[in-house]
Amino acid sequence: MSGVTRRERVRSATEREILTQARGLLVREGREAVTLRAIARNLGMTAPALYRYFPSREELLHRLVEEICSDLAELITTRARTADTGEEMGAVLTVCRTFRTWALAHPTEFELVFASQQAGTGTPTDGPTAHDQFGSIFLRVIAGLPDFEDEELAPSDDDAFPEPMRDELVAYRREMVTSLGELGVETTEEQLTLSAVYLILRWWGRLYGHVALEVFHRFPFTVSNAELLFESLLAELVAEASSGGGCPTRAGRSLD
Amino acid sequence: MSGVTRRERVRSATEREILTQARGLLVREGREAVTLRAIARNLGMTAPALYRYFPSREELLHRLVEEICSDLAELITTRARTADTGEEMGAVLTVCRTFRTWALAHPTEFELVFASQQAGTGTPTDGPTAHDQFGSIFLRVIAGLPDFEDEELAPSDDDAFPEPMRDELVAYRREMVTSLGELGVETTEEQLTLSAVYLILRWWGRLYGHVALEVFHRFPFTVSNAELLFESLLAELVAEASSGGGCPTRAGRSLD
DNA sequence: TCTGGGTTGTAAACACCGTTTACCCGGTCG
DNA sequence: CGACCGGGTAAACGGTGTTTACAACCCAGA
Numbered sequence: 001m002s003g004v005t006r007r008e009r010v011r012s013a014t015e016r017e018i019l020t021q022a023r024g025l026l027v028r029e030g031r032e033a034v035t036l037r038a039i040a041r042n043l044g045m046t047a048p049a050l051y052r053y054f055p056s057r058e059e060l061l062h063r064l065v066e067e068i069c070s071d072l073a074e075l076i077t078t079r080a081r082t083a084d085t086g087e088e089m090g091a092v093l094t095v096c097r098t099f100r101t102w103a104l105a106h107p108t109e110f111e112l113v114f115a116s117q118q119a120g121t122g123t124p125t126d127g128p129t130a131h132d133q134f135g136s137i138f139l140r141v142i143a144g145l146p147d148f149e150d151e152e153l154a155p156s157d158d159d160a161f162p163e164p165m166r167d168e169l170v171a172y173r174r175e176m177v178t179s180l181g182e183l184g185v186e187t188t189e190e191q192l193t194l195s196a197v198y199l200i201l202r203w204w205g206r207l208y209g210h211v212a213l214e215v216f217h218r219f220p221f222t223v224s225n226a227e228l229l230f231e232s233l234l235a236e237l238v239a240e241a242s243s244g245g246g247c248p249t250r251a252g253r254s255l256d
Numbered sequence: 257m258s259g260v261t262r263r264e265r266v267r268s269a270t271e272r273e274i275l276t277q278a279r280g281l282l283v284r285e286g287r288e289a290v291t292l293r294a295i296a297r298n299l300g301m302t303a304p305a306l307y308r309y310f311p312s313r314e315e316l317l318h319r320l321v322e323e324i325c326s327d328l329a330e331l332i333t334t335r336a337r338t339a340d341t342g343e344e345m346g347a348v349l350t351v352c353r354t355f356r357t358w359a360l361a362h363p364t365e366f367e368l369v370f371a372s373q374q375a376g377t378g379t380p381t382d383g384p385t386a387h388d389q390f391g392s393i394f395l396r397v398i399a400g401l402p403d404f405e406d407e408e409l410a411p412s413d414d415d416a417f418p419e420p421m422r423d424e425l426v427a428y429r430r431e432m433v434t435s436l437g438e439l440g441v442e443t444t445e446e447q448l449t450l451s452a453v454y455l456i457l458r459w460w461g462r463l464y465g466h467v468a469l470e471v472f473h474r475f476p477f478t479v480s481n482a483e484l485l486f487e488s489l490l491a492e493l494v495a496e497a498s499s500g501g502g503c504p505t506r507a508g509r510s511l512d
Numbered sequence: 513t514c515t516g517g518g519t520t521g522t523a524a525a526c527a528c529c530g531t532t533t534a535c536c537c538g539g540t541c542g
Numbered sequence: 543c544g545a546c547c548g549g550g551t552a553a554a555c556g557g558t559g560t561t562t563a564c565a566a567c568c569c570a571g572a
């Protein structure tokens with residue numbers, strides 16, 4: 001029952017080795033150094049041979065992005081699974097810390113995947129990209145939080161947001177439910193409050209912002225202990241999450 | 257009294273035109289298209305001639321980054337000066353909105369300046385970079401806020417932060433005071449609470465995070481109305497600012 | 513006014529790049 | 543066996559950054 005012939009096996013093997021060598025070059029010498037000729041050289045081949053596997057360098061980089069996303073997704077999910085449950089929201093915090101640590105250890109990969117324009121624009125019709133697959137990691141982990149199953153704990157708060165914002169969040173929720181469904185997590189829109197959706201959005205925005213600033217050294221000051229700032233950010237997010245995480249205007253008015 | 261000779265004049269003129277053409281290529285065709293030969297072609301010259309003005313393409317890109325920063329700084333400061341003072345924190349909000357609008361209209365420039373690794377690493381000894389000059393825009397505008405002059409309104413809150421965080425923020429404050437001093441804004445460290453410094457840091461982090469996510473299309477959902485999210489973010493920040501903007505652990509405990 | 517030197521440009525060349533074309537060789541299958 | 547085709551090569555094309563040698567020009571000083 002050799003569903004895969006010997007040819008197919010050796011082909012996918014070299015295909016993976018091409019990506020491995022490309023990634024090594026990216027990590028060691030930066031994006032510009034990911035050259036067809038350099039990859040082929042490391043493989044003992046010539047550059048045109050790579051065109052038997054990838055239609056262009058652009059497409060090779062795109063596949064590389066997907067591979068990086070997959071690996072990162074796997075890293076984060078395993079770390080989140082083995083997280084100590086003692087801490088409040090331990091899984092989510094582990095996800096965030098793992099993401100930061102990975103980004104700092106792999107700056108070139110972070111830049112390619114999360115801070116470039118063309119990487120996300122694949123062929124628009126070919127289903128969910130691996131990047132979407134990555135973005136859903138956070139959704140999956142957050143879906144495991146205790147608040148998530150207690151739907152009566154958080155009754156419909158649709159009225160808490162002003163009109164246009166509400167519509168926007170409703171669309172996000174719909175999208176998020178389907179995304180979770182594709183991941184095997186069955187959820188209904190009633191279980192997911194708009195506040196929770198909005199909280200997730202803020203969470204990702206702040207996590208991404210801090211990590212990118214740290215990777216690119218774009219803080220307004222010379223930050224000597226960025227981890228301290230990061231932990232402070234996480235504490236802030238946990239506090240907002242446990243307080244319900246409402247909409248900003250409501251929070252602002254509640255202070256008057 | 258021709259302090260500058262005719263030679264120097266024409267030289268700096270072509271130097272500026274080189275940067276202009278480089279920027280045009282960056283805007284129209286992306287970073288990869290900023291080629292010495294293309295620049296020279298647009299100028300009616302040959303590529304090696306550019307080496308009379310810049311030691312390498314790398315250095316030319318570095319100068320380009322500085323020019324973009326300067327222009328953006330000027331844009332933001334003028335917009336902030338002419339901001340309608342009716343709105344609460346109108347100047348700061350104008351700065352943020354201008355930054356977002358600029359980034360969306362100039363994605364390639366944003367990527368080069370704010371989301372690449374080598375752009376910030378100039379020669380380490382040559383004084384303040386233009387990027388530092390840019391980061392200080394926010395400091396300058398924020399320095400104009402009313403809370404800034406009422407030092408007795410916010411007495412020393414140094415005890416509000418745990419030990420290591422406090423030291424970190426004290427260092428930021430010292431750096432910020434000197435930065436403001438170089439900008440002509442005389443301040444003392446007593447006038448600047450640590451909470452304010454921390455607030456500025458969060459402000460920049462969230463602003464940067466949202467804008468970068470929007471420019472690079474890295475939101476977890478398909479965002480149809482990102483401006484709504486952005487305005488929500490700003491409202492959130494204003495609320496936190498007017499509530500004092502303490503440290504996260506304190507804010508978290510205050511909710512218990 | 514002539515002459516020299518520094519400034520500014522060019523042409524040629526080198527090594528490298530992505531990509532295409534033609535060709536070749538060996539495993540696979542009718 | 544013989545044809546086919548997948549996977550590799552060599553050669554070539556145009557483009558890139560960069561260096562080198564050389565020419566032209568401006569401008570100061572004798």
